[in-house]
Amino acid sequence: MAELIIITALLPLTALMLVTQTNPYHALVIRGILGAIAALVYALFGAADVALTEALVGTMLSITLYAVAVRSSMSFRLGVLEPGDEVLPEAIATALRQGLQRHHLRLERVGYGSEEALEGAIARQEVHAIFQSSAPATVADAQDRSAQTSAASHPPQLHIRLPRLHSLLQGELSPELAHLKLYES
Amino acid sequence: MNWILVAMIIALCIPIYEAWQDEDIWQKMLAFGSIATKTSIMILVISVLRDDWMIGVVGVLILSVGNAGLMLLAHVLRRLNQL
Amino acid sequence: MITGFISLISSGLIALGLVFWIWGTWPLVGDRSLLFKLHSLSVSDTLGSMLIIVGLLLKIPREWPLLVLALISLAIWNTVLGYVLAYCSTPSPRNFRGSQEVRHRG
Known part of the structure; x- marks a missing residue:
């Protein structure tokens, strides 16, 4: 039970890390870490479909799109x-x-x-x-x-x-x- | 069997700390790659512990597809330094 | 008797994989160069993860197609990822030529 709580606590921890970043490219990498942790938490609570969507869309697709957008706008x-x-x-x-x-x-x-x-x-x-x-x-x-x-x-x-x-x-x-x-x- | 998960959480915290404290973007990418592998292995271990085939499929999919996003991001960042 | 032996072996493999993980991830915190960290990380992560999966495979042989797929994709992807990261992080010498930056327009 204890490890369940610790793994879940990693999610707000990485989210805090993400919002305190000032460099947009560093924030993109931390967003990837947040996505990986989020997929782990969702899988831990038995939501396999949500975990898969988070990994494919939330992490892979959105990071690639944001990287291109940030690179061409900034x-x-x-x-x-x-x-x-x-x-x-x-x-x-x-x-x-x-x-x-x-x-x-x-x-x-x-x-x-x-x-x-x-x-x-x-x-x-x-x-x-x-x-x-x-x-x-x-x-x-x-x-x-x-x-x-x-x-x-x-x-x-x-x-x-x-x-x-x-x-x-x-x-x-x-x-x-x-x-x-x-x-x- | 829960000792496996506890040891894995300890191993997972090291790259998270590294990604937080290092300012170099490639060191952060390295930590990201390590975390991506570790979380998908953890999902696989959870699926075996719970005997849940569905979570196991998700773990394998994340393991094999998640790294592709990492490589795309690495190439975008490389082109960034070039321009 | 046999099942107890196999479960002992699988627990040993998983523990060995965990030792590999922590041993290889620890240099990440230090101040070493990127390639040094990449080397220790890719060796320990790939080997440790493969050992853990083999341990799981011995524990539950029923799910073997899934775990073998994980084993194969781990071996291939982590190696390729190591190459890609090393290639992308080391700048090629012509990057510093200024003339490459000019985009012709109008």
Whole structure:
């Protein structure tokens, strides 16, 4: 009789573990553990059909669906110009990635062919932010810029569409690395 | 025969504790895999103790299908680190 | 006489399986690397569970198709799961290439 009570007590214990998780991916794994324990408890009390449903639908199907949903929704889509490696410096990408990771988001880069396409993408709400380097567009401009030695006076700009993301990233990215701006259409 | 279940509960508590205290997601996955195997074996033992064929079928089904969900989740998490 | 002997053997097998379980699950708590834990866990979990099922099989031979199915699926799935977890948890070197992340659009 005692082991019946102990096994049943494991169910609220794992449920508490589940609701105290903050990282959505950790919560998914704990949800799997909760499902396994729940199936055990249901089988212990003789409800074989409920246990089977919990294991197949509650654990396997729902975890897979939620994993795909969380993975595709919790991402920060950043529009960059097409040759992505040169346009987005690794220092900024790393700083962004670390800042976003603190809020369980991940960085996803979307490449575009031209400045106009980039502007259009943020206007159509395809991306959450666009990255505009202060790199020159024309040759004459380039000569003009090479005269200026300090590149730090013109940091690249990050236009962010959503105020919440803007305020989240405000403290994470240093101003001389990239200048954060709230995008207004 | 109840001593089997008590010892199994003790063995089951170790990965639960591990899943709670470790922050690395792959360690949590490892604990999840261990718990999934252990619970289905416990269901099998209960079915034999009670001589209930139906619960035994459920235990075997969970044992053979439950791991598939674990593998799917592992692949999704792997792709997550890649992007 | 014979039945008593068989029940003793099955109890011994189950106890041995339980010892395997606890012995192999214990390193999970420590601070070792993932692959070390995976190794001890997959060996002890698979072997311990199979010993327990064989013990149950000796206890109730009437349910043999079910228990043999459990034995087979345990042996196959746990091995495959060990491989999949080890493969997924170790990142391949090209993951860190930035150019892979760019998705072409528009």
